[in-house]
Amino acid sequence: MFMDNYINNLLFTYLPHIAMTLFWFGVITRIVKTSKSLQAESSQFLSKKGQRWGGNLFHYGIILVFIGHFMGLFTPEHFYHLFMTTATKKILAVIMGSVFGTAAVVGITILLVRRLKDQRIRINSSIADILLIALLLFEMGLGLISVAISAGSSVENYAALGEWAQKVITFQPDAGVVIAGHSLIYKLHIVTGLFIFMIFPYTKLMHMFVMPLAYFFRSGYQLVRRGFTKRPA
Numbered sequence: 001m002f003m004d005n006y007i008n009n010l011l012f013t014y015l016p017h018i019a020m021t022l023f024w025f026g027v028i029t030r031i032v033k034t035s036k037s038l039q040a041e042s043s044q045f046l047s048k049k050g051q052r053w054g055g056n057l058f059h060y061g062i063i064l065v066f067i068g069h070f071m072g073l074f075t076p077e078h079f080y081h082l083f084m085t086t087a088t089k090k091i092l093a094v095i096m097g098s099v100f101g102t103a104a105v106v107g108i109t110i111l112l113v114r115r116l117k118d119q120r121i122r123i124n125s126s127i128a129d130i131l132l133i134a135l136l137l138f139e140m141g142l143g144l145i146s147v148a149i150s151a152g153s154s155v156e157n158y159a160a161l162g163e164w165a166q167k168v169i170t171f172q173p174d175a176g177v178v179i180a181g182h183s184l185i186y187k188l189h190i191v192t193g194l195f196i197f198m199i200f201p202y203t204k205l206m207h208m209f210v211m212p213l214a215y216f217f218r219s220g221y222q223l224v225r226r227g228f229t230k231r232p233a
């Protein structure tokens with residue numbers, strides 16, 4: 001029993017802080033030190049098949065899943081109670097989570113099959129590329145099972161997830177206790193999620209930080225590569 005409490009506390013009170021510290025440390029040092037190597041390499045020029053459907057379903061799905069995680073976990077109860085009850089919020093989370101989560105899983109499955117089956121892409125993929133997709137797929141599978149568990153359990157069980165996340169970000173020492181009795185699937189999903197945050201800076205997930213926003217504000221200059229222009233003698 002003591003050991004159970006100890007491990008639970010370690011994983012759900014302390015690990016989130018360790019993981020987020022490593023995440024920000026890694027993100028900042030990589031941007032400052034190696035910003036030229038952050039872009040994820042495109043494979044679209046190798047094969048277009050599956051890239052459009054897989055890429056779009058995955059990216060739109062996962063972006064909406066993340067917005068859902070953020071709003072679902074961090075909106076304080078007294079704030080959302082101005083608009084809806086916890087029961088309504090749970091129904092919304094289950095419906096939106098299932099739809100966008102399924103879109104993301106279908107999308108990434110198409111991308112994984114494409115990467116493994118297409119010879120040209122396979123040869124140009126590193127082990128890290130394939131492992132990362134497999135890890136994300138595993139994590140999203142756990143997420144979808146978590147939603148199914150939420151759908152079939154009490155409103156209190158669902159509400160505790162937000163309570164836990166809010167206790168973590170406000171440094172409450174009893175955060176982990178709130179979800180101590182929750183299903184192993186939620187816990188595996190959270191620990192795997194934290195692991196993904198920890199390795200994030202050293203993977204191609206870093207491409208999220210290199211949106212080419214500058215292009216929208218350029219003043220209409222044409223890019224000319226210096227190396228190819230002939231200088232007058």
Ligand code: HEM
Binds near residue numbers: 142191
């Ligand atoms: C430590 C960070 C994370 C936490 C605390 C967390 C928490 C949760 C929880 C509590 C649910 C169930 C929501 C419900 O019952 O309504 C869920 C679902 C889900 N999670 Fe996570 N998650 C984390 C990271 C991730 C990551 C990194 C991914 C993707 C790579 C992911 C993908 C999903 C998906 C696809 C679902 C199902 C759809 C949804 O509810 O949005 N999660 N997550």
